[in-house]
Amino acid sequence: MKRIFVRILVAFLLVFSTSVNAKDTCYPEFEISKFTTSSQSSEESEDKSVFIYFDQSLSMQGYTKDQPGQNNLYVNVIDDLQQIAENVGSKTYYHRFGKEIRSIKENLISKVIKPGFYECTGAASECNNQESRIHNVFKAAKARPDGTYIIVTDLFLASKQLVGGTLSQLTKPLKSLLKKGKSIGIIGVMSSFNGTIYDIPTREGGTVSYTEAQKRPFYIIIIGDQKEINQVKKNLEEQHFTDPEDKYKFSLITSTPILQNLNDKKLISEKSIKNISNAEKFKFDYSSDNLPIFTFNTNKKRKLNFLIKNSEIIVPGSTGVSNFKVKESLWVSQEPKCKDINWRKSKFEQISKWEQNENTLRLQMFKEVSLKKLFRGMRYFYVGEIYAEKPGTISEETFKEWSIRDSDAEEFKDGNPVEFKTLNLTKIIKILNSVANDEFEPTLIASIALDFNLTK
């Protein structure tokens, strides 16, 4: 009796294991690319140092003096920056920069929000407030990339600082940082201003000053991991930007604007393809390597639209993605039944078409090669891998309204504006984006498979 039972058990296991193999061999042989995570540091914030740099140039002085009827966010934000920095790292170091970088003793930090901090009583050649060499700060960040850097500046850079050797002094350290997986967060805050804006370029080639501005944006540039940048932004939002009238903008410059791979966390569901669950013999399953497989029967009229929410793949505030690439393969078997399957790989290279709007990325599968071009009565196996191929330019658009070009600066000043703009801001963002784009590598967002019989 026992022997019979063992035989039955063995026979059952044999049949069971065969069916599993048969199921596996029913798909064509293919390889799915793996998602490569960004090289972001996973170091805990407790061990991190935070370096805060204050722009000491004379143009910054106007932020510290109250302007009647205007909200002075500069003083409020700088006041809290020490506490925000402590949330991010264990030790905070303070510096000021102008012509050169100098450290600030902790007991003197409170002076940053006083006009006196930006004044120089000595000879002009010895003063630190005549220019702001922000590239020196970037260079310092490059030398110690494990830290988090917070730079407070008016980001008022003349065109001559954004060309040739000076530009390369700016971009080289940033490139190195982005390569190491670091990101650059830019928070622009519109604050009251009561002072002089220097070095406004004229058409003749000289510079002029302007004293009538009542509001002007200042910038907090954060260099570090995306997590820390978001933490600083969140703290500022919660503590300071609560009034709907407070104007602030945020942009994240990163070589890794992709949030995640949808397959890794199995975020693709049967609802990802619109109305597919209505198809005949529909089945949805994940393979052992996290590949979602949609199995169904369809006629040639079906529209296969695979939808991805932008919020699921794009890092908030980042440049986004301007171009996607879909790597596709299609196999066909004349015999649909598993036991007779004989897959042939088709020659089609571009089968689908993607389009993106504000909220979603839509992959119109079988748009380039229509289902109408396929033969009925056959079984098809489609594998599509969606890659982010080129970063977008969302951040440039974000800051556009606060930017003024060199050539328009004088005319703008002559219009006696109350709210003054930042010189070459779009250009600066563009440069930062292009540095990030250089380090960007195509990233796999999602992989998907369709196993379908084409019927009448």
Add this chain to the structure above:
Amino acid sequence: MKNIIQSIIYTLAGLASLGWISVYLIIRSVSDPGPDSNIVAFFDDKIIAAENYENLGFESFAEISTNFFTELFFHMNLTLIIFTTSMTIAWSVVSHYLNIDAPGKAKIYALHWLVFSGIYVGSVFGIVWYFTGTTMYSTADLIGTGGHVWIYSMSLIIYVLPYYLGVLLGTARFARSSVLFANKLPGGF
């Protein structure tokens, strides 16, 4: 009755003159002509859209020709031969009851024949379209645009011509109207 049977025999003889091609095609297709046969090569060359199957990874039509011949082509030819034979015999029988004895008898007789033949030819087109142009047979997808023209032309030659010969030979010989009309038709039987 004797005349009718005689007409049917003549009709079948007329049909057989070219109808054997259809029988040959039916026998070849039901038994699957095989990848190396001339008929597969001919279809690959003239009727099938090579681009479609090549893009899908098939090297030649021969790899996927079995279902095309054993189902679509076999069913279509079988339907056409049965329909053609039935229509031809039907005319031959009916023509015996069309002995019109009135002024313009040949014209009236011709009118009947033209309407009948028109229905027949239209039906042949309809049958070919049903098999090759609708979704009834999945292998119809293999046929290219030029291939459809070839299939319609071949069907006309293989079926309409035997029909013509069949009705010409099998039509009621004793009816004066029929004779008058037959004298005017090409062939001069």
